[in-house]
Amino acid sequence: MLLLIAGTMSVLFVRNLFVATMLLGIVSFTMALIFISLDAVDVAFTEAAVGAGISTVLYIGTLALVGSQEKDQLKFAPGPMVICLAVGAVLYYATYEMPRFGEANNPVHTHVAPRYINDSPTEIGVPNMVTSVLASYRGYDTFGETTVIFAAGIGVLLILRQRRRRKNEDDETDVPLDKGKTGQSGSLSGLGSQHDLIPHVIAKLLIPFIFVFALYVQFHGDYGPGGGFQAGVIFAAGIILYALVFSLDYARSVVSEKAILFLISAGVLLYGGVGVVSMMLGGNFLDYNVLASDPVAGQHLGILLVELGVGITVTAAMLAIFYAFVGRADLIAAKAEQEEN
Amino acid sequence: MLSLSSQFPILVAIAPLMTAPICALFRGKAAPWAITTIASAFAFYISLQLLLTVASSGPISYELGGWAPPWGIEYVVDLLSGFMLVLISGVSTGVLLFARESITKEVPTSQLGLFFAAYLLALTGMLGICITGDAFNVFVFLEIMSLSSYALIAMGERTDRRALTAAFQYLIIGTVGATFYLIGVGLIYMMTGTLNIADIAARFPEIEGTRPILAAVGFIVIGLAIKLALFPFHVWLPNGYTYAPSIITAFFAGTATKVSVYLLIRYIFTVFGVDYSFEGLELTDILLPLAVLGFLSMSAVAIYQSNLKRLLAYSSVAQIGYIILGLALANETGLTASIVHIFNHAIVKTGLFLSVGCMFFVVGSTYLKDLEGIGRRMPITTFGFVLGGLGLIGVPLTPGFISKWYLVVAALEKGSVIGYGIVALLMISSLLAVIYIWRVVEVAYFREMPEGTVKEEAPISLLVPTWLFILGSFYFGIETSFNVGIAKAAAAFLMGGA
Numbered sequence: 001m002l003l004l005i006a007g008t009m010s011v012l013f014v015r016n017l018f019v020a021t022m023l024l025g026i027v028s029f030t031m032a033l034i035f036i037s038l039d040a041v042d043v044a045f046t047e048a049a050v051g052a053g054i055s056t057v058l059y060i061g062t063l064a065l066v067g068s069q070e071k072d073q074l075k076f077a078p079g080p081m082v083i084c085l086a087v088g089a090v091l092y093y094a095t096y097e098m099p100r101f102g103e104a105n106n107p108v109h110t111h112v113a114p115r116y117i118n119d120s121p122t123e124i125g126v127p128n129m130v131t132s133v134l135a136s137y138r139g140y141d142t143f144g145e146t147t148v149i150f151a152a153g154i155g156v157l158l159i160l161r162q163r164r165r166r167k168n169e170d171d172e173t174d175v176p177l178d179k180g181k182t183g184q185s186g187s188l189s190g191l192g193s194q195h196d197l198i199p200h201v202i203a204k205l206l207i208p209f210i211f212v213f214a215l216y217v218q219f220h221g222d223y224g225p226g227g228g229f230q231a232g233v234i235f236a237a238g239i240i241l242y243a244l245v246f247s248l249d250y251a252r253s254v255v256s257e258k259a260i261l262f263l264i265s266a267g268v269l270l271y272g273g274v275g276v277v278s279m280m281l282g283g284n285f286l287d288y289n290v291l292a293s294d295p296v297a298g299q300h301l302g303i304l305l306v307e308l309g310v311g312i313t314v315t316a317a318m319l320a321i322f323y324a325f326v327g328r329a330d331l332i333a334a335k336a337e338q339e340e341n
Numbered sequence: 342m343l344s345l346s347s348q349f350p351i352l353v354a355i356a357p358l359m360t361a362p363i364c365a366l367f368r369g370k371a372a373p374w375a376i377t378t379i380a381s382a383f384a385f386y387i388s389l390q391l392l393l394t395v396a397s398s399g400p401i402s403y404e405l406g407g408w409a410p411p412w413g414i415e416y417v418v419d420l421l422s423g424f425m426l427v428l429i430s431g432v433s434t435g436v437l438l439f440a441r442e443s444i445t446k447e448v449p450t451s452q453l454g455l456f457f458a459a460y461l462l463a464l465t466g467m468l469g470i471c472i473t474g475d476a477f478n479v480f481v482f483l484e485i486m487s488l489s490s491y492a493l494i495a496m497g498e499r500t501d502r503r504a505l506t507a508a509f510q511y512l513i514i515g516t517v518g519a520t521f522y523l524i525g526v527g528l529i530y531m532m533t534g535t536l537n538i539a540d541i542a543a544r545f546p547e548i549e550g551t552r553p554i555l556a557a558v559g560f561i562v563i564g565l566a567i568k569l570a571l572f573p574f575h576v577w578l579p580n581g582y583t584y585a586p587s588i589i590t591a592f593f594a595g596t597a598t599k600v601s602v603y604l605l606i607r608y609i610f611t612v613f614g615v616d617y618s619f620e621g622l623e624l625t626d627i628l629l630p631l632a633v634l635g636f637l638s639m640s641a642v643a644i645y646q647s648n649l650k651r652l653l654a655y656s657s658v659a660q661i662g663y664i665i666l667g668l669a670l671a672n673e674t675g676l677t678a679s680i681v682h683i684f685n686h687a688i689v690k691t692g693l694f695l696s697v698g699c700m701f702f703v704v705g706s707t708y709l710k711d712l713e714g715i716g717r718r719m720p721i722t723t724f725g726f727v728l729g730g731l732g733l734i735g736v737p738l739t740p741g742f743i744s745k746w747y748l749v750v751a752a753l754e755k756g757s758v759i760g761y762g763i764v765a766l767l768m769i770s771s772l773l774a775v776i777y778i779w780r781v782v783e784v785a786y787f788r789e790m791p792e793g794t795v796k797e798e799a800p801i802s803l804l805v806p807t808w809l810f811i812l813g814s815f816y817f818g819i820e821t822s823f824n825v826g827i828a829k830a831a832a833a834f835l836m837g838g839a
Contacts, residue, residue, distance in 0.1 A: 090556050090559060090560075091524075091556065093552055093556060094528060094552050094553040094555070094556035094557075095552075095553075116412070136406060136408070137406065137408050137412050137413050138413065138414055138477075139405070139406050140405040140406060140413075140414045140478065141414060141475075141477060141478055141481050144469070144478065144481030144482060144484075144485060145481060147358060147361075147462065147465070147485050148481065148484045148485055148488060150361070150362065150462070151459065151462045151484075151485055151488040151489045151492075152488055154361075154365060154455050154458050154459050154462070154489070154492065155459065155488055155489065155491060155492030155495075157455055158452060158455045158456060158459060158492050158495070158496065159492060159495050159496075159498075159505075261365060261366065262366065264362070264365070265362030265363065265365050265366055266362070268358075268359075268361075268362045269359065269362050269363070272355060272358065272359045275355065276355075276359070279348055279351075283407050284348075284351070284403065284404055284405060284406060284407045285348070285351040285355065285405055285406070286405055286406040286407075287406050287407030288406070289407060
């Protein structure tokens with residue numbers, strides 16, 4: 001807890017954004033540790049993979065674009081400060097009559113949850129209860145979340161791609177970032193410098209394991225902690241590592257941008273498709289019971305498929321965001337070169 | 342094997358949702374548009390069917406995944422949500438008819454597939470929020486709607502790069518709003534152990550008045566107030582509406598903020614209950630002054646705008662003030678006025694923004710200085726705009742009149758000095774609306790056309806949808822049995838059923 005507070009406070013005061021990003025990564029890991037000590041292993045896993053892993057990479061990608069020094073001096077802004085303090089005060093106020101933490105007869109434990117705990121083994125037959133709640137009881141929420149990821153991917157592609165095209169059309173009109181700041185970034189595609197032997201060897205060693213681990217998390221989610229979201233992120237991290245160490249062009253030749261768009265959509269379609277099929281078979285949307293002759297087997301199959309859908313969409317969306325950022329960096333570098341000539 | 346109509350509630354939401362990824366894969370000009378329009382029209386058809394069913398045989402519940410609530414997620418269609426579904430999918434379909442030609446001027450062809458995918462997701466989000474009976478599911482769909490609308494607003498950047506800043510501003514403020522809502526839902530879950538709205542409502546009396554619930558109510562009301570652009574949380578709206586592509590502005594003006602209003606009504610009347618909201622918490626004391634301040638100040642600000650879209654955007658914030666006013670009056674007539682005005686304003690505003698879209702299509706600008714003499718240059722469009730403007734002011738025979746009539750009656754029912762004061766202020770605000778509409782009329786008809794411009798109308802494919810909304814607004818202003826009838830029934834249901 002103390003580490004968490006220290007971490008967040010120092011993020012606020014550190015002037016160098018690169019350091020801030022690293023600190024945020026530490027904060028995320030600390031959060032993950034706290035979640036583990038609260039017995040929420042799945043949440044911890046997600047926090048570690050998403051918060052500490054992929055978002056740090058994306059932050060760094062952004063920093064490569066905009067430079068790592070803050071431009072403005074720290075200004076004291078009373079308005080937001082007051083709002084933050086007020087929100088904190090209200091939350092603190094609310095804690096007074098909250099049910100005691102961890103007590104067995106709290107509303108959370110007595111109303112809906114017992115059914116999940118008592119019946120999910122017989123109704124769904126998946127050892128990891130979190131998975132059965134996420135993928136089946138509240139499977140539609142997870143479908144929604146997958147769609148949120150899809151929407152994010154689409155949004156990034158829409159905005160960043162359009163801007164790239166624009167720049168090709170009329171080169172003169174806008175140079176969005178001044179060169180002084182981006183000078184250090186250089187081209188990210190060339191980032192995988194050809195001469196660094198050590199990263200190459202280590203990456204080559206690591207990447208297969210990352211992929212295997214991702215697949216394990218993906219398909220083992222019903223037994224241990226994990227599932228589509230985490231697996232997708234890990235898988236994407238593997239490819240991003242490849243892109244960083246070798247070069248973006250190689251990564252692109254493995255998974256092209258077209259393929260990414262296709263995959264983002266395919267994941268959502270797979271998840272929704274399971275729902276539609278269960279409708280066709282006479283159940284309600286996402287009612288996996290009807291997928292096989294035996295309801296438990298049906299649940300199993302359904303969860304496996306939808307988790308796969310989630311994994312595909314998450315992987316592709318993460319890659320889309322990464323490619324889009326890096327693509328921008330290339331563009332800026334190319335422009336800088338052009339201007340020098 | 343299955344009766345299709347029993348699956349209608351879910352089809353409304355997943356028809357556009359499942360179409361979105363398919364649409365994202367298509368290239369070219371016509372295909373994405375056609376797919377989107379078909380999906381939207383299909384959702385409209387189902388919504389109508391659902392509303393008819395609900396009107397004749399009562400609320401429908403649909404269990405997702407076959408799990409009974411509160412363990413699984415439930416979809417609930419009652420009169421109010423059915424009404425919202427029809428409104429949203431209807432406006433969307435109308436706007437899409439307009440989109441085919443207009444959007445090609447504002448978004449590059451290569452992006453149309455993704456653009457319409459995002460549009461479908463926004464539509465999905467709105468429909469999903471209205472139909473769901475689960476508090477967390479609301480948040481999920483709120484996110485779908487928000488994320489796609491940030492992207493859609495940013496698409497205005499080809500015309501004006503400020504669209505990017507506008508979208509970013511909306512993203513920050515919108516995220517704060519959504520987070521507040523989520524904190525509120527989290528607190529409620531902690532106290533009740535359930536996320537199902539009906540279940541929460543049933544368990545609510547036991548725990549109302551405890552501190553966490555008080556905080557939860559605060560977070561949810563403020564979070565939604567940000568999302569629905571209640572004065573003074575409206576700052577994101579004028580920028581967003583001004584710089585977004587025409588059809589997006591028209592679509593959002595009719596629907597996006599209304600969805601949050603719907604949620605607010607849901608929470609105040611169904612979850613918290615009328616007694617607790619207005620006697621325990623005296624929400625009237627908070628919402629009423631904000632609503633009145635909102636419509637007065639925003640109508641006044643609208644007068645000084647130099648951009649027609651921005652003028653209408655400020656007028657939208659003012660109209661939100663009317664809607665919240667009706668709700669804050671906390672009587673059945675007031676609630677009726679709110680619900681009627683949600684509908685009426687959606688139709689009128691969409692019509693107005695579409696006619697502005699026609700002007701933009703021809704002139705390439707929405708600044709008043711570029712629209713001088715537009716009344717002679719584009720007579721049909723401008724006439725439509727003026728008729729829509731009358732609806733905004735609330736002239737008899739227009740839908741604006743109906744809403745204001747109910748508002749005035751509700752305020753008088755409230756009685757006392759406050760009631761009469763509100764009536765007076767309503768009149769003043771309407772006069773302000775006369776002024777800002779007149780400014781446009783003056784520019785359009787009493788200024789000379791710029792040199793070298795000739796009379797040219799927008800293409801017929803733009804005019805037809807525009808006039809559909811304008812004439813539709815008159816239809817619902819004269820023949821009020823549909824909108825007022827349903828609003829009355831829904832209001833009675835909410836007041837009584839709470």
